[in-house]
Amino acid sequence: MSDHAAPMGAPRASRLRALVAAPEFAPLVLLVGMIVVFTAINPTFMSLGNIGNALAFTVELGLIALAMTLLMTAGEFDLSVGSVFGFAPVLMWTLFNASWAPLPLAFLAAMLAALLIGWASGLFVTRLGIPSFLVTLGMLLVVRGSALWLTDGFPQRTWDAGDQWLASVLVGQVCLGGEGVGCTGGLRLYMSLLWFVLAAVLCHYLLTRSRFGNWVQATGGNPNAARNRGVPTGSVKVALFMISAAMAAFAGVISSIRVSAANPNSGAGYELEVIAMVVIGGTLLTGGRGTIIGTVIGVLILRLMRNGIVMIGVPGLAYNIFIGAIILGMMALHAALERRHNAGT
Amino acid sequence: MDILVEMTGIQKFYGRVHALRDVNLTVRRGEIVGLLGDNGAGKSTLIKVLSGAVPYTSGSIRIKGEEVVLRSTQDAIAHGIETIYQDSALVPQLSIARNLFLGREPRRGPGLLDRMDLDAMNEVAAALLRRVGISKAIPPTTPISSLSGGERQAVAIARAMHFDSDLIILDEPTNNLGVAETQGVLRFVREARDTGHSCIFIAHNIHHVFQVVDRMVVMRRGTVVADDLSPRSSTIAEVEDVITGEHLAA
Numbered sequence: 001m002s003d004h005a006a007p008m009g010a011p012r013a014s015r016l017r018a019l020v021a022a023p024e025f026a027p028l029v030l031l032v033g034m035i036v037v038f039t040a041i042n043p044t045f046m047s048l049g050n051i052g053n054a055l056a057f058t059v060e061l062g063l064i065a066l067a068m069t070l071l072m073t074a075g076e077f078d079l080s081v082g083s084v085f086g087f088a089p090v091l092m093w094t095l096f097n098a099s100w101a102p103l104p105l106a107f108l109a110a111m112l113a114a115l116l117i118g119w120a121s122g123l124f125v126t127r128l129g130i131p132s133f134l135v136t137l138g139m140l141l142v143v144r145g146s147a148l149w150l151t152d153g154f155p156q157r158t159w160d161a162g163d164q165w166l167a168s169v170l171v172g173q174v175c176l177g178g179e180g181v182g183c184t185g186g187l188r189l190y191m192s193l194l195w196f197v198l199a200a201v202l203c204h205y206l207l208t209r210s211r212f213g214n215w216v217q218a219t220g221g222n223p224n225a226a227r228n229r230g231v232p233t234g235s236v237k238v239a240l241f242m243i244s245a246a247m248a249a250f251a252g253v254i255s256s257i258r259v260s261a262a263n264p265n266s267g268a269g270y271e272l273e274v275i276a277m278v279v280i281g282g283t284l285l286t287g288g289r290g291t292i293i294g295t296v297i298g299v300l301i302l303r304l305m306r307n308g309i310v311m312i313g314v315p316g317l318a319y320n321i322f323i324g325a326i327i328l329g330m331m332a333l334h335a336a337l338e339r340r341h342n343a344g345t
Numbered sequence: 346m347d348i349l350v351e352m353t354g355i356q357k358f359y360g361r362v363h364a365l366r367d368v369n370l371t372v373r374r375g376e377i378v379g380l381l382g383d384n385g386a387g388k389s390t391l392i393k394v395l396s397g398a399v400p401y402t403s404g405s406i407r408i409k410g411e412e413v414v415l416r417s418t419q420d421a422i423a424h425g426i427e428t429i430y431q432d433s434a435l436v437p438q439l440s441i442a443r444n445l446f447l448g449r450e451p452r453r454g455p456g457l458l459d460r461m462d463l464d465a466m467n468e469v470a471a472a473l474l475r476r477v478g479i480s481k482a483i484p485p486t487t488p489i490s491s492l493s494g495g496e497r498q499a500v501a502i503a504r505a506m507h508f509d510s511d512l513i514i515l516d517e518p519t520n521n522l523g524v525a526e527t528q529g530v531l532r533f534v535r536e537a538r539d540t541g542h543s544c545i546f547i548a549h550n551i552h553h554v555f556q557v558v559d560r561m562v563v564m565r566r567g568t569v570v571a572d573d574l575s576p577r578s579s580t581i582a583e584v585e586d587v588i589t590g591e592h593l594a595a
C-alpha cells in the first residue's frame with residue numbers, strides 16, 4: 001500500500017528495500033519472467049491475436065478475484081462464487097427467453113438475486129458465527145442446485161443478445177488495427193476489459209484510500225480491536241459478501257453473452273482458482289492485508305500460464321501441476337517476506 | 346479533586362457465579378488508580394463492565410456526575426472511557442496513523458467518496474509520536490507489527506490522549522515488556538495524568554504499580570477489600586498481604 005511505502009525523501013536503498021518487500025513485487029517478477037520465457041519459446045505468445053484471446057476470459061475471473069480480495073482481507077472467503085457465476089446468467093436468460101422481462105430488467109433481477117445470496121451468506125457468518133468456509137460451501141450447493149433445477153440441467157440460449165444494447169455495453173467488441181469479422185491481424189478487445197479496469201481502480205481506491213477500506217483491513221487484522229474502536233465489523237463483512245456475489249453474477253452474465261450460452265454448470269471450480277489468484281498476488285489468507293494490484297498480477301499469472309503452457313507445447317492437462325507449484329512457491333516466498341516484515345528487517 | 350467515575354453497588358452474575366459483589370469504585374480527575382487482586386478476584390470483570398464490554402446485573406455508574414448506561418464499548422468511548430487491552434488494542438497490519446484514527450478517520454472531499462485524509466492523519470500521528478517520545482525515526486506509516494511491545498502500548502496510550510479520553514484503563518500494560526520498555530510505558534502513564542487524564546492501572550507486578558499510581562484498590566473474591574492504600578504510606582509487603590488476605594490472619 002502506498003502509505004506504507006518508504007517516503008519520497010528516503011534514501012534510494014531504503015526505497016528499493018521497500019519495493020522488494022512489497023507483497024506485489026515477487027508476483028510481478030514471476031509474471032515478467034513467465035512472459036519472457038513463453039515469448040522466447042513461442043513468439044506468437046505476444047501476438048495481438050493471442051493477447052486479445054487471453055484477456056477475454058482473464059477479466060471474467062478477474063472481476064470475481066477483485067471482490068474476493070476485499071472479502072479475504074476482511075478475514076473471510078466465499079466458495080459460492082462459481083455457483084453464482086453459473087446461476088445469475090441462467091436466471092437472467094430464463095426470464096428473458098420466457099418473455100417475462102426485457103433483458104435490462106432480467107439483468108437487474110439476476111444482480112438482485114446475487115445480492116440476496118451474498119446477504120444471506122453474510123448473515124449466517126456474522127450473526128450465527130458459522131465459519132465462512134461452511135456457510136459458502138452450503139451456499140455453493142444451494143445455488144448450483146437452483147441453477148440446475150431452474151433449467152432442468154440444459155443451457156439457456158443467449159444468441160438473441162446480439163441486438164440488445166445491454167449486450168453491447170457489457171461485452172461489445174473493439175477491433176484495433178485488424179480486418180474483418182475475426183479482426184485478423186489486430187487486437188480484439190471486449191468491453192468487459194473496460195469494466196475490469198474500472199472495477200480494479202475502484203477496489204484499489206476502496207481498499208487503500210477510503211475509510212471503508214481501513215475498516216476492511218482492521219476487520220481482518222484484529223476484529224476485537226476494530227470492534228473496540230466502533231468499527232461495525234459485521235456490517236462490513238455482510239457488505240463484502242454482497243459485493244463478492246454481485247461481482248460473480250456480473251462476470252457470469254458477461255461470460256454468458258460472450259460465449260453465447262448460459263450453462264447452469266458453468267463456473268464449477270472457479271472458487272478455488274480465484275482464491276489462488278488472490279493469494280498468489282500477496283493477499284493474506286488469514287486476513288488483515290490485501291492488495292488489488294497484487295490480485296491483478298495474480299490473475300494475469302494464472303490465466304497467462306494456462307494460455308502459455310499450451311502454446312509452448314506442454315499438454316493442457318498438466319496445467320494444474322504448474323498452478324500447484326506456483327501456489328506453493330509463492331506461499332513460501334510470502335511467508336518468508338512476512339517473517340522478515342514482522343522482524344522489522 | 347472532582348469525581349470522574351463513580352461505580353456504586355455493582356453486581357455481576359455469570360450464570361450462578363457471583364463475579365462482582367456490591368462493588369464500589371471511585372476515580373477522581375487526574376488520578377492514577379492501581380487495581381490489584383489475585384487471579385479470579387474480579388478485576389477483569391469490573392473493567393469489562395466499566396468499558397462496556399459486558400453488561401452488569403445491577404448497580405449504577407455515574408460519569409462526571411451523570412448516571413449512564415454502558416451497553417457497548419462504543420458507549421464507553423463516547424463517555425470518555427478508553428480501555429487498552431494488551432492484545433486487542435491495535436491492528437498489527439495497519440500503520441500507526443491508521444490505527445490511531447481507526448473508527449474516527451478524518452475525511453476529505455465529497456462524502457460519497459469516503460476518502461480518508463491520510464496526510465492529516467500522518468501529520469497528527471507524527472506529532473503524537475514525538476509527544477510520547479517514540480519518534481526516533483519511526484514514520485507514522487510504519488505498520489504496528491514492526492513495533493516493539495512498549496512502542497505499541499505507547500501508540501495505544503497516545504491515541505487515548507489525542508481523543509481526550511477522560512479515563513484511560515490499562516489492562517496489564519507492562520506484561521512481557523523489558524525493563525526499559527516498562528519504564529517507557531510508566532512514563533507515558535504519568536504524562537497522561539499530567540495532562541489531566543485519569544487512569545486505572547491493572548498489573549500483576551506490584552513494583553510497577555507502586556512506581557506510578559496515586560492510590561490502590563484491592564479486590565478479592567469479587568469484592569473491594571481496600572480502596573485507599575497509598576504507595577507513600579504502605580509497603581509492598583503490606584499490600585501483598587491485603588491481596589492474599591494474610592492481613593486478616595495476622
